[in-house]
Amino acid sequence: MEEKQPVLELENVSVAYDSEAGMVQAVNNVSLKVYENTIVGLIGESGSGKSTLGNTIMHLMKNNAVLTSCTIKVMGQDIYRLNKKDLRKFRWSQMSMVFQSAMNALNPVLTIEDQILDVFFSHDKNISRKEANRRAVELMDIVSIDSVHLKSYPHELSGGMRQRIVIAIAIALDPKLVIMDEPTTALDVVVQRSILDKIKEIQKVKKFAILFISHDFSLVTELASKVAIMYAGRFIEITDSHSLSQSERHHPYTQGLIKAIPHLTSEDVTIEGIPGNPPNLVELPSGCAYHPRCPHAFDLCMRERPETRLVENREIECHLYETVEK
Numbered sequence: 001m002e003e004k005q006p007v008l009e010l011e012n013v014s015v016a017y018d019s020e021a022g023m024v025q026a027v028n029n030v031s032l033k034v035y036e037n038t039i040v041g042l043i044g045e046s047g048s049g050k051s052t053l054g055n056t057i058m059h060l061m062k063n064n065a066v067l068t069s070c071t072i073k074v075m076g077q078d079i080y081r082l083n084k085k086d087l088r089k090f091r092w093s094q095m096s097m098v099f100q101s102a103m104n105a106l107n108p109v110l111t112i113e114d115q116i117l118d119v120f121f122s123h124d125k126n127i128s129r130k131e132a133n134r135r136a137v138e139l140m141d142i143v144s145i146d147s148v149h150l151k152s153y154p155h156e157l158s159g160g161m162r163q164r165i166v167i168a169i170a171i172a173l174d175p176k177l178v179i180m181d182e183p184t185t186a187l188d189v190v191v192q193r194s195i196l197d198k199i200k201e202i203q204k205v206k207k208f209a210i211l212f213i214s215h216d217f218s219l220v221t222e223l224a225s226k227v228a229i230m231y232a233g234r235f236i237e238i239t240d241s242h243s244l245s246q247s248e249r250h251h252p253y254t255q256g257l258i259k260a261i262p263h264l265t266s267e268d269v270t271i272e273g274i275p276g277n278p279p280n281l282v283e284l285p286s287g288c289a290y291h292p293r294c295p296h297a298f299d300l301c302m303r304e305r306p307e308t309r310l311v312e313n314r315e316i317e318c319h320l321y322e323t324v325e326k
């Protein structure tokens, strides 16, 4: 098998927000590699830091966000070392993002055509109108929307169609990495399914890497080959998705997520949730942030934050597992 190159490399990434209540530690020392032509899932409850991490990779952070020293490389390029001009070129052409709720953020006074063409013109001053138009039609074809809708305004399209447009804009310049932040969350189940199938289909052809962000565990495991599970800003487990149905040796939080998937038995559907709430990110619990909710917690968990250890090739932050196999 040929050696794959990492498209995205995160090393010790931490992001905090300066807020009235104090520093909100939204992302807490995460590391991850995403290789070309793969889909990696990022799963976590609402407020666990997923969007913050996505926005940070895009170098589009909110004003009160503080990034501590870390490495974020896309295609081997440390994006925080790019000057503004090069960063603008890099964004959308090498890496792009489908932002959370983006389908509701399309410009209401511009046609779909204008919004797609804008991507081409802002990246290539020399592109002809004719060529840009040709590519816009091609993009519409890729996301399976009739090109007559290039003349439509966002409000004239259904939610599913608007989401396809947002995806078309994200892939317009053939980026190597596409971050998708909850791309189907606002849609009903049938539309969600068709968008997911479309994403899979396009990825197969274009072979870009996807960081697929979602709070929906079953969705992520269906799509991704590798999954990072985020809890209170940390990756408490990074696992291949295959082993999520194969093995019991996971982080207790991961086990809780697995159990929370509705199990269809012959007569009934059972859903077991995880009791308790995610912690306050301004004042994290001592030791392992999951310990107040963890059914297996013991005294060490309250005292010491567990280092990452390898358990059958999964990276797990949990004291239940011995620090071996490193």
Ligand SMILES: Nc1ncnc2c1ncn2[C@@H]1O[C@H](COP(=O)(O)OP(=O)(O)O)[C@@H](O)[C@H]1O
Residues within 6 Å of the ligand: 017, 018, 019, 024, 026, 044, 045, 046, 047, 048, 049, 050, 051, 052, 053, 062, 064, 281
């Ligand atoms: N601009 C901001 N200022 C202060 N806190 C913020 C800001 N944006 C997000 N947060 C907080 O950071 C944490 C992570 O948020 P977010 O990354 O949006 O999580 P997720 O995408 O997993 O739901 C949450 O506690 C959220 O309230």
Ligand SMILES: [Mg+2]
Residues within 6 Å of the ligand: 050, 051, 052, 100, 181
């Ligand atoms: Mg989010």
